[in-house]
Amino acid sequence: MVEFSSADASRSFRSRWPRWLGPTLLSALLLVSGVPRLPAQEPAQQEWIVISGGPALRFFEHGKADSHDKYWGNFIRAAVARLGQLKLQAEGKPGIVITWLVYRPAYASRSREEKLDILPEIVEQANALKVPLLWFDTTDQLINYLNAGQDRKIMPIGALDYFGHSNRACLMFDYSTYFDNMSKGCLHEKDLRLIERKAFLRRAMVKSWGCHSGEDFSLWWKRRFGVPMVGAVGRTDYATASLPYLSKGAKWNQ
Amino acid sequence: MIRVCRSLSLGGLVFSFLSLCQVRGEELPSQAAPPLAPGLPPANPNDGATAPAAEAVSPAQPVLPPLQQAPEPLAPPPGVQVEEFVGHRSYDKDGSGWGWVKRSNDPWSAARWVVLEETPGGVVAPWRLLNKKRTADNDFEYRLRGYFAPFSVYDPHTDEFLAVFVPERMEPIGPAAAPPEHPGPPFHRVRLPDSTSPVSVTDPNIQAPDALR
Numbered sequence: 001m002v003e004f005s006s007a008d009a010s011r012s013f014r015s016r017w018p019r020w021l022g023p024t025l026l027s028a029l030l031l032v033s034g035v036p037r038l039p040a041q042e043p044a045q046q047e048w049i050v051i052s053g054g055p056a057l058r059f060f061e062h063g064k065a066d067s068h069d070k071y072w073g074n075f076i077r078a079a080v081a082r083l084g085q086l087k088l089q090a091e092g093k094p095g096i097v098i099t100w101l102v103y104r105p106a107y108a109s110r111s112r113e114e115k116l117d118i119l120p121e122i123v124e125q126a127n128a129l130k131v132p133l134l135w136f137d138t139t140d141q142l143i144n145y146l147n148a149g150q151d152r153k154i155m156p157i158g159a160l161d162y163f164g165h166s167n168r169a170c171l172m173f174d175y176s177t178y179f180d181n182m183s184k185g186c187l188h189e190k191d192l193r194l195i196e197r198k199a200f201l202r203r204a205m206v207k208s209w210g211c212h213s214g215e216d217f218s219l220w221w222k223r224r225f226g227v228p229m230v231g232a233v234g235r236t237d238y239a240t241a242s243l244p245y246l247s248k249g250a251k252w253n254q
Numbered sequence: 255m256i257r258v259c260r261s262l263s264l265g266g267l268v269f270s271f272l273s274l275c276q277v278r279g280e281e282l283p284s285q286a287a288p289p290l291a292p293g294l295p296p297a298n299p300n301d302g303a304t305a306p307a308a309e310a311v312s313p314a315q316p317v318l319p320p321l322q323q324a325p326e327p328l329a330p331p332p333g334v335q336v337e338e339f340v341g342h343r344s345y346d347k348d349g350s351g352w353g354w355v356k357r358s359n360d361p362w363s364a365a366r367w368v369v370l371e372e373t374p375g376g377v378v379a380p381w382r383l384l385n386k387k388r389t390a391d392n393d394f395e396y397r398l399r400g401y402f403a404p405f406s407v408y409d410p411h412t413d414e415f416l417a418v419f420v421p422e423r424m425e426p427i428g429p430a431a432a433p434p435e436h437p438g439p440p441f442h443r444v445r446l447p448d449s450t451s452p453v454s455v456t457d458p459n460i461q462a463p464d465a466l467r
Binding site: 057059060113165167169170172175178179180181182183184186188 | 350369371372374379405407408409410411413416418
């Protein structure tokens with residue numbers, strides 16, 4: 001901000017610049033720097049969402065040097081760990097609803113392959129946590145839920161965590177489930193425009209726990225929603241029974 | 255005199271036979287190999303002119319994968335029909351596409367680069383039925399029956415969405431030169447490095463926690 005020490009200086013400034021220039025410059029400055037944000041008033045209600053992608057089929061992954069998803073529950077137990085954390089954080093805050101979204105087809109396929117009842121096990125986990133569980137079968141269903149699963153004017157999304165396969169440009173809810181090395185149900189960074197900007201709280205906590213999201217997807221996310229997404233530059237590892245950790249040389253980015 | 259002549263001619267015959275065997279033995283180390291399939295160009299067209307003996311040399315006949323037929327007829331989505339196609343397998347070291355597929359009467363210029371929808375226990379990529387190497391049936395042609403799926407799938411290694419072919423029947427025709435219009439896999443705009451593969455699990459023996467058992 002420029003300050004003028006005397007009335008003379010002010011007068012000389014005015015004399016040199018036309019009157020309309022001041023407001024015009026101010027408007028241009030505002031446009032360039034972005035509209036200043038008023039301190040966001042914390043809404044009375046918000047939804048915290050955890051998304052679990054699904055595992056690969058062993059039929060496709062068996063025998064590969066870099067074989068994925070030997071255990072079907074990587075993205076379930078990591079989500080359960082996160083849901084436990086969120087529940088603790090939400091204690092004493094009655095306006096917070098925690099929801100768990102799980103990509104059902106991948107678990108149904110893996111159930112058939114391994115002759116296990118995986119879906120009831122996931123339901124059991126949700127019941128134990130007392131968290132509402134919602135299956136989704138397509139990316140459209142997920143986008144629809146993010147946009148309108150709750151009235152987002154009243155209950156915006158305050159937190160979003162993603163557990164699943166991903167690369168730098170895409171969250172893959174399935175990988176090697178229907179197609180070897182490929183994904184049928186995914187959210188590409190170019191499709192973020194399908195999600196309403198206003199679905200998210202301005203101070204929402206968003207994190208992808210998959211690999212490489214911090215390399216490009218996070219940038220597209222921030223550009224679209226104005227809300228940062230924490231993502232990994234490098235790979236993440238689900239080998240522990242808790243939250244995934246960064247592989248060697250990887251780091252979080254947003 | 256006649257005896258001498260007979261013995262001479264007999265000896266000559268034996269000698270000729272033996273020398274022939276010797277010569278052929280040198281020229282044809284693999285006599286059991288069947289002749290080259292007609293119509294297949296030599297690997298290097300110049301070789302044929304400089305070494306006529308090579309024409310007699312025949313490589314081992316390639317092993318063809320078995321014919322595959324889905325246990326049940328396909329039920330394509332409304333508006334889509336099961337039709338006859340021809341497919342040319344083209345191994346892609348950078349991506350996961352299967353090869354080029356065109357309708358039987360179409361030119362190869364109309365072929366589409368596709369991903370094959372495999373059904374465990376049903377029709378699968380033929381290389382799985384050979385030596386399990388993805389290159390096992392590279393540049394093989396197939397008569398196909400099936401349809402193009404009305405959706406595409408994402409290849410995370412090339413950051414592309416690819417067309418899907420759903421096969422009901424795959425009948426191998428045999429090795430064939432790549433179509434001139436499609437001498438190999440398509441050009442990929444992006445090739446993501448191998449490290450971009452999704453989540454890694456370093457411990458293959460990891461067990462589910464008690465809560466999930």
